[in-house]
Amino acid sequence: MIPFISQFDDISTVPISIVQADAFDAWREGQSERDKNWIAANRFEGKAGTQLCLPGDDGSVASVVCIRDKDTWDIWSLADLPANLPPDVYHLDVSLTDEEATNVAIGWSLATYVFDRYKAAPKRFATLRLPLNADADQVARTVFATNLARDLVNIPTGDMGPKALESAASQIAAEFEARQINVVGDDLLTYHYPMVHAVGRAADQAPRLIDMVWGDADAPKVTLVGKGVCFDTGGLDLKPSSAMLLMKKDMGGAAMALGLAYMIMDAGLPVRLRVLIPAVENSVSSNSYRPGDVLTSRSGKTVEIGNTDAEGRLVLADALTAAGEEEPDLLIDFATLTGAARVAVGEEIAATFTDDEDLFDAIRRHAETEKDPVWRLPLWSEYRSMIDSPIADLNNSGSSPMGGAITAALFLKEFTAKAKSWVHFDIMAYNKRARPGRPVGGEAFAIRAMFALLRERYGR
Template identity: 75%
Template sequence: MGNYAVSTELSKKEGTDVATGWSLGTYSFDRYKKDEKNYATLMLPDGADQEMVARTVKAVTLVRDLVNLPAGDLGPTALEAAASQVAGEFEAQQGNIVGEDLLTYHFPMVHAVGRAAADAPRLIDISWGDKDAPKVTLVGKGVCFDTGGLDIKSAAGMLMMKKDMGGAATVLGLAHMIMDANLPVRLRVLIPAVENSISGNAFRPGDILTSRKGKTVEIGNTDAEGRLILADALAAADEESPDLLIDIATLTGAARVAVGTEIAATFTDDDALFSDIANHSELEKDPVWRLPLWSDYRHLLDSKFADLNNAPSGSGFGGAITAGLFLKEFVEKANSWVHFDIMAYNARSRPGRPVGGEAFVMRALFALIQERYGR
């Protein structure tokens, strides 16, 4: 295919972006089908940040590979192993709470959602960095496959459900970037990893679960399971009062209706934080769009029998907003919190973005964290 070089003068940022985009354009998921393509080589533009190019490409590749893996090869155990690889590369500490131990250590909703699966549910907990540094905590939804539970999805609705751990993959990619850059933060990564399966002990519509935070949740629909496992993880993260708490999840179809498949729906009450996210989003070509945490919709989460309902019946409108409001119930102490509802998948092929798993909002968030906490 040949070797190419950029003949025009580029800034450091432009050169870095060109090299990154070129490299990402050569991505192919070839674990099960050999890629026969040959790709041209680009000489690194003068002044480009080679370390940043390598860091970004490695992280995006990690996310894409994890999302593209079928659930038969990436259940909760395998997702834990993937997290261990990332943690081990940077000598981060990792603890895993598995199966019945989730009840002992107070992650009851993670346990309830995942207990019907043969591959036991778990809470993956990674810590890295100086304990006295600003706390940055990442929470990622790790539903390795989602049948919908007893409120079962259609066959068509299950076809893409291997990607329901896209939030977990994205926070692992972002964590890799942060640790690789040795940013001066106290990083924590929490991933509730489950399969939402069906068996005799599956959780049921009408069940009432007591969350880690103590709030009770009536199950209006077992297919709204992501917010349940995130709630327990967010409550654990919030207990440490982090300076910045970020959660990323393939949470609702309503978000895709609102912003489509190529934009990360974004929820936060912190105007300054969103302004910074939006600026970096534009610079990194990593699109976000803010939706409101509209408090007047809180009544839609009301239950006659519990503190909350995970999927209240009614109009069905504003589903991404009510999901965000549900999560907000479990965040009180964090200085800043932002929730991203993402597709985690390219539905069409574009330059540098082939059909398949994708790392939504990761590059924008790394730039934000680097700016806020970098040396």
């Protein structure tokens, strides 16, 4: 549900006045004596980040004063209000540009997200009347795509295994009349996705490669690849139990790819979109792939298995190779790939790798505007030797624990040579702390920034 009402709905709403902290005293002097007394009785000092409801004659909320410390507006500027105001319907009594109005409405809506699939009692939030100059379509698509990604990550693996992830992709494909092919089980060997098969063959649910295509075949080719490891035990290099607790989120890259794909298709961007998701569980069984095995990838390159818990780069390698066979104009991959990236940039920034300077300049610019943070790490060629193998073309595990996010990205780079431009996002896909608009749980990383870039680049 999108928690705003139309600009044109005939319904009474409560005004919210936005006052800068340094202008609060002057604003207060212009209020009625009753409101001044109410402000004093509540010891409201007009500090930035606070708000106060002012009562009407009947005791209901007549208006709200909201104090801020700056007059710039971004997606999170008012994201604290939906949970902190009574669950009435409000409108903003402030002049905003079209972009500001759209951003504020997106942030307000995202702040009302609750993952309640397994809960009986829904939480109630304040509702916003959409500002007159906000782009309702952009608000709706951004909120839907973000909450789609959040939901997919939050659903436990028992209900979001490879089959369910395939079904989620199929629902999106059907909505936009995209073509989808699913290569499942031993067919992965027939259609040359051997490393996807090797990683996923030990699980009860068969591994699969989800392949969705949409748009004019003659349009610029944009391809999204998302890591879809629906649960990661670590394989025979078994994780400790504490490290498995959040492994339902190891398909977060697939969730990002589907969220961004939804935005692209909903906006009708003039591109030929392809989405590739290797969907597997990395489980333990008698037919698990083993440390020391050598796998032959779709590209023909051989990979020695140094660690079965470095499975994400294996399934991505086959998908990236398939993507490159069409020589896309832009290849984007999302993956919850390494703990090393979290050590490098923390849990709330998307570690970003690309050799395309112009591309990253555009990503950084849009990430700042969208408040969708990224930070670039180097594809440092001197570390390439750390994934050498004495018996194969590559090893899937670096020879040193240092620089793990970089060596993982260098591994992926080996399978992207045919793409005209490539960017890799190593993401957390999860909020471990609550912030306004961003509750604890699954989270979308980098998709708002990338959609803004694509919309700018392709002219709609």
